[in-house]
Amino acid sequence: MPAMKPTNSLTRWILIGLFAGLAVGWAINSNVPADQAKAIAGYLSIITDVFLRLIKMIIAPLVLATLTVGIAHMGSGGAVGRTFVRTLAWFIAASIFSLGLGILMVNLLSPGVGVGLALPAVDAASGVATKTFDLKEFIGHIFPKSIIEAMATNEVLQIVVFSLFAGVALIQMGARAEPINKGLDAIMHMMLVITGYVMKVAPFAVFAAIASSIAVEGLGILWTFGKFVGGFYLALAVLWAFLLGAGAVVLGVGEVKRLIPTIREPFLITFATASSEAAYPKLLDALERYGVPTRIASFVLPLGYSFNLDGSMMYCAFASIFIAQAYGIDLSLGQEIAMLGLLMITSKGIAGVPRASLVVIAATLPYFNIPEAGLLLILAVDHFLDMGRSATNVIGNAVATAVIAKWDAAEAPAPVPVPVPLTAKEVASGGQG
Structure with a gap:
């Protein structure tokens, strides 16, 4: 697939939008009454909402087309199976590590101990809808009853399941699948062109997202929760180091150094908008520019967006134990291990x-x-924490995709050497040079 050209200007405008959002948000928060600041933030958020809706418009057809064509180009069901097993194994290992590191860091830093904030009454309503894990519902939800419904609601995991079936079916169809492959390939390119149009809105969306948040909360909220916020970002920094270090073991240090600037734009977009989805099309393009084959990138990334949320999983563990610390609840090692297992399942x-x-x-x-x-x-x-954990998801999925591509390339069959015709002199001498 021809990738979109890297645009350093987009990165520059995103950074300008980020810092301008900080300045404008701070000015609104400092000089405008709270109720008016909230109203202004509501208007600003319209820009971010439009951008995110445009991104959601792209994701379903892009995932369906790229993943189906990618699988069809793998050439055999066995190749699909091997790639899937490797991908899942990496995701499970990364998930366990992320959760374990979150539990370790929150215990070492103890941000909830002596937090110095008025604790809500234990029976106060949080306003967040709870959802207990139900294995039957979880498994049933993986499989789509209608691909149209799955695309309409952007159920990425269900689209992935359908695309797996469709891609393997196209492999079995052989030459008869060629018109479908060409059609899906055209859809894929069309969606990438649309992505280029949508990304022109990104700096404005970044500005609006930051400005609206700071206008309502102010920068002071970060000082009030400084120990919790700082501790979590320190934990994220450690996670980034381990993820990139694991990538360096497989890819090599030089390749990781080349990967980091390649994913800079999707990282910044995700950080500023606090949405992993916002960067999906750009991350797909960045990985292909890095050198990941389309069939691997389009296979691993959609799975990663459902199963490889490293930053989000770390946050779940970190925040859960932070709350326990704030209320003076001591969890035993066994309870923390049980929490890791429970979060491993419920986060999926x-x-x-x-x-x-x-x-x-x-x-x-x-x-x-x-x-x-x-x-x-x-x-x-x-x-503010969602910004960091979403950006971490981008790093985790980028490293995972590059690693799977390296493993896949290592197993690719070596090219069959083409015999070089002997010269007349070599023939006369019995083939001796």
Whole structure:
């Protein structure tokens, strides 16, 4: 697939939008009454909402076309199966590590101990809808009853399942599948052109997202929750180091150094908008520019957006134990291990739910007798933390995709050498040079 050209100017405008949003948001918060600031923030958020809706418009057809064509080009069901197993194994290992690191860091930093904030009453309503994990519902939800419904609601995991069936079916059809492959390839290119149009809105969306958040909350909220916010971002920095380090083990240090600037734009877009989805098309393009084959990028990335949310999983563990610390609840090692296992499952069960991390935390707290009202402690800064955890999801999925591509290339069959015809002299001498 011809990739969109890298645009350093887009990165520059995104950074300008980010800092301008900080300045304008601070000015509104400092000089405008709270009710008016909230109204202004509401108007500003229209720009961000439009941008995110445009991104959602792209995702379903882009995932369906790229993943189906990518699988069809793998050439055999066995190749699909091997890639799927490797991808899932990497995701599970990354998930366990992210959750374990979150639990370790929150215990080392103890941001909830002596937090110095008025604790909500244990029976106060958090305002976050709880959703207990139901294995039957989870498994049933994976499989689409209608691909049209799945695309209409942007159920990425269901689109992935349909695309797996469709791609393998196209492999079996052989030459008869060629017209469908060409049609899907054309759709894929069309969606990438549309992505280029949509990305022109990104700097404005970044500006509006930052300005509206700061206008309402102010920069002071970050000082009030400084220990929690700072501790979490320190934990994220450690996670970034380990993810990139794991990538360096497989890819090599030089390749990771080349990967980092390649994913800079999707990272910034995600960080500023606090939405992993916002960067999906741009991340797909960036990985292909890096050198990941289309069939691998279009296979691994959609799965990653459902199963490889490293930053979100770390946040669930970190925030859950932070709330326990704030209420003076000591969790045993066994309970923390049980929490890791529970979060490992529930974080997969509600992928795609708005503010999914809060819903996962709300579902987890009752299992360990931690007041759900503790969510009220973190709601004020959740958006600022969502920026970091969403951007971390981009790093995790980029590294995973590059690693799977390296493994796939290592197993690719070596080209069959083409015999060079002997010269007349070599023939006469019996083939001796």
